[in-house]
Amino acid sequence: MTQKHKNETRVVTLGREGDFGFPSVNPPVYRTSTVVFPDLEAFDKGEAGTWELPTYGRFGNPTKDSLAQALSELQDAYHTVLTTSGLAAITTSLMAFLGQGDHLLMVDSVYGPTRKFCNMELNRFGVETTYYDPTIGAGIKELMQPNTKVIFLESPGSMTFEMQDIEAITSIAHEAGAIVIADNTWATPLYFKPFDWGIDISIHSCTKYIAGHSDLIMGMISVPEKHLPPIMRAWKNIGTCSNSDDAYLAARGLRTMAVRLKQHERAAIEVAEWLKGRDEVIRILHPAMPDDPGHALWKKYMTGACGLFAAQIKPVARPALAAMLDGMELFKMGFSWGGFESLIVPFKPASLRTATSWEKDDLILRLHVGLEDPGDLIADLEAGFARMKKAA
Numbered sequence: 324m325t326q327k328h329k330n331e332t333r334v335v336t337l338g339r340e341g342d343f344g345f346p347s348v349n350p351p352v353y354r355t356s357t358v359v360f361p362d363l364e365a366f367d368k369g370e371a372g373t374w375e376l377p378t379y380g381r382f383g384n385p386t387k388d389s390l391a392q393a394l395s396e397l398q399d400a401y402h403t404v405l406t407t408s409g410l411a412a413i414t415t416s417l418m419a420f421l422g423q424g425d426h427l428l429m430v431d432s433v434y435g436p437t438r439k440f441c442n443m444e445l446n447r448f449g450v451e452t453t454y455y456d457p458t459i460g461a462g463i464k465e466l467m468q469p470n471t472k473v474i475f476l477e478s479p480g481s482m483t484f485e486m487q488d489i490e491a492i493t494s495i496a497h498e499a500g501a502i503v504i505a506d507n508t509w510a511t512p513l514y515f516k517p518f519d520w521g522i523d524i525s526i527h528s529c530t531k532y533i534a535g536h537s538d539l540i541m542g543m544i545s546v547p548e549k550h551l552p553p554i555m556r557a558w559k560n561i562g563t564c565s566n567s568d569d570a571y572l573a574a575r576g577l578r579t580m581a582v583r584l585k586q587h588e589r590a591a592i593e594v595a596e597w598l599k600g601r602d603e604v605i606r607i608l609h610p611a612m613p614d615d616p617g618h619a620l621w622k623k624y625m626t627g628a629c630g631l632f633a634a635q636i637k638p639v640a641r642p643a644l645a646a647m648l649d650g651m652e653l654f655k656m657g658f659s660w661g662g663f664e665s666l667i668v669p670f671k672p673a674s675l676r677t678a679t680s681w682e683k684d685d686l687i688l689r690l691h692v693g694l695e696d697p698g699d700l701i702a703d704l705e706a707g708f709a710r711m712k713k714a715a
């Protein structure tokens with residue numbers, strides 16, 4: 324499909340050009356383990372690992388390939404592989420480029436399970452991780468070592484929403500021959516185009532806005548042509564693949580992603596504006612808000628925002644926090660995000676960070692603003708704060 328179309332059109336059209344054997348607008352769900360080869364020549368090529376050929380269910384089928392194709396085109400990537408989960412996309416990419424004796428620079432605001440993978444798995448294979456302040460920008464140069472192979476970004480961080488100076492970091496990485504891997508789940512392929520800014524490997528959790536309905540777990544790794552071989556190697560050898568039913572559902576989610584995101588964005592800003600005026604709130608962490616410290620970077624790199632942001636609130640005792648959160652009608656406590664429903668989680672950043680300074684008692688409420696009416700959502704929060712006050 325042509326580049327002349329806007330994102331809103333492309334999420335509807337992409338990935339639908341294949342011959343699915345029936346003129347349906349959606350691909351069928353192929354459930355595949357075995358792929359049979361038409362002849363010995365094809366078998367020999369398959370054995371040789373030619374990745375374009377269907378050889379085994381793990382490596383694709385028309386259901387998965389059409390989704391991967393659409394997700395590649397949305398980002399101007401050469402190729403996309405689908406993985407079991409967003410986390411598997413991260414771990415597979417890190418394993419593709421890192422080995423014994425290598426050094427990794429990891430952003431301190433990274434998604435928690437990524438941190439655990441570095442500290443509990445990569446370290447066992449002799450890979451050393453240094454965490455860096457997300458606002459470091461060109462200062463990252465000081466942390467580079469001769470063996471630094473990968474710099475990992477997540478901008479904004481999905482808990483505290485610091486924006487990173489992507490261009491400054493990618494240029495320093497490339498001068499030193501390092502690869503930049505970015506987790507772009509927050510901005511989605513619609514609001515940030517990773518390969519326009521020097522990112523080498525683009526990762527998303529499809530679990531979030533792409534699927535959009537809180538009913539599946541999937542990830543993806545997208546690459547330009549020059550980085551395909553190491554990603555293909557690791558992806559095939561590790562054995563992380565999506566399943567066809569989830570790929571079908573994710574493609575179905577993709578068709579409405581552009582309109583959903585617009586509503587998430589608008590409603591989240593409305594809720595954030597309201598929260599800003601509350602006594603309980605110290606500050607809003609949301610790069611699309613004009614007074615956010617990351618706003619200029621957000622404007623430079625991104626064309627929109629999603630429904631996920633946070634509010635730092637004044638420290639309260641646990642029972643008062645429970646009085647608020649236990650009684651929420653619409654904002655249920657739950658991880659994940661990017662589905663139709665609103666969610667809220669409390670956390671203390673100090674317990675999750677090593678390279679940035681947060682006070683021990685700093686308390687954050689992370690909100691996912693879903694597709695409910697924003698007025699109803701605000702009323703839910705207002706009632707929650709009233710319960711909190713009463714219990715304090």
Ligand SMILES: *Cc1c(COP(=O)(O)O)cnc(C)c1O
Pocket residue numbers: 408409410411434477481506508509528529530531540541542659
């Ligand atoms: C949810 C999430 C992931 C992991 O995705 P799963 O599909 O749940 O494994 C990775 N990165 C970010 C920023 C996320 O929010």
